[in-house]
Amino acid sequence: MIDHGLQHPVMVELLKKALVDEALASAPTDRSSTDTRIALQTGLHRKDVRRLREEPVPEGVAAPMVPMAANVVARWISEPRFLKADKTPLPLARTPRLGHPGEPDFPTLVAEVSRDVGARAVLDELLRMGVVSVSAEGMVLLKDTAFVPQEGLGDSFHFLAENVGDHLAAAAFNLSPDRQGPPLLEQSAFSSELSADQAQELQRAARRLWADVLQQFLMSATVAEQRSSSDSGPKQRVRFGVYFHQAISTPSLPAEAAQPARRHKKKPTS
Template sequence: MSQPTEPAPSPDGAALHGPVARLLRPLVRLLVQRGITFPALTNLLRELYVNVAEYDFALPGKEQTDSRVSLLTGIHRKEVRRLRGAGAPVSQVPATVSRTSRIIARWVAAPEFTDGQGRPLPLPRSADDAAPSFESLVAGVTKDVRPRAVLDEWLDRGLVVLDPEGRVRLLEAAYLPKGGAEPQLYYFGRNLHDHIAAAAENVTAPSPRFFERAVHYDGLSDGLAGRLEARAREIAMGALKEANAEAHAACAEDAGGRHRWNFGIYIYREEVPARDSGAGPESDAAEGSAP
């Protein structure tokens, strides 16, 4: 049986080549650094192509066939048959990531655990009355792990410290998973997935559905770029804390369901080779619309 002819790129598909190459470049750099070779990536992409075609491009009321998956992906039917049936991808949140993020989210959002400026309070390990404590903080999120075990883990990871009065203080490091550790790699995949998913939806939809905008200036000095980065961090952290506080309060009255929501912010700067530098500063907001 002959290899199926790979579908020719549509005009829209051809227009994506340049943006996709730019998008993938930092990812390829990371893969090379981590020893993931091109053949290994090819195997992963082959599996993903088949999985996406099988589950995301199924026709309503019709069973997806090997032939149609082969036509959509350009992958031989024999390979399609071998790779199909793995099941729709499910994103599993590591238990420690889920537990830690939920406890921290409560600590920085719940009024009983924050001061008048919305900053997380230092907490005694326990309290005899209804006063806020680290024990009550953890117990309000999970009963599966003892608060002392969480405290020991967080002290070891540098997320909290004990002050001279023996109270537990949340450190800024709690917001920043260690490089290459499981929590960081989980959010690496989740955050980039959601950003790309939002951008892809905006490209394919008749009008942009998701809010996706940026402010960017070129031709800056190193000093100004550094100051803008520092200021952007302050603005971004304030926005994240405000969004978290509102979401935390709203969840207390929500009946629950199958939806999820993500509000993310990124900041980036780099030194551009002289030949690529712009003639001067410019500002532009990427196309998008409020959700």
């Protein structure tokens, strides 16, 4: 927050807004969603509650094309028709004319995700974010197996909010005193006392493992979406992620060493 100029007054205002929004979302009935009840629940002044409730909903931090572009990449790395024998993404012809008969092309990929957005618009967005490149022969190449925008803070903040938000929501659900249902998956593994080289090697191993898991999960998700299309009940959304953090180890001190040294007065000897 310091790096991006988010100072204390702005942070406090964001927290106030989040408290009011959550109080409204958890209200049992509309009648109970009064300014007074929310003020008592959150500790905010009623004037702040009223002001924040009347503020217009801001537009999303990400452009509408970002989720669409992410879905295209997800299908690219999970649909067997768009993969090589070793399960790496195939280069796709930018237009059908540049490809070979019977081989999938980029417009076909986009059309399978949505017919509301043209392939050229999606390609321009992926190029802008640095996710793909186009060869001199007109082949679209995916630079990585994960959707990682290289440019645009708005795009990066969008995924930060989505990923960290759902991660925290899963942890909060598991700690909820009135939780309904089994706990959600929210675990991690850790190792310490590593050299810098070995820590980097573990990061590379984690990326390899995630690439395999991501591909398997997306394939399962595609089947699940198809099976859910005929279900008329309320629809659910899921997010499955992974993270890796690396930092200098801070050795923990023994309990007695962590306490400040006490000076004892010596008793006079006889």
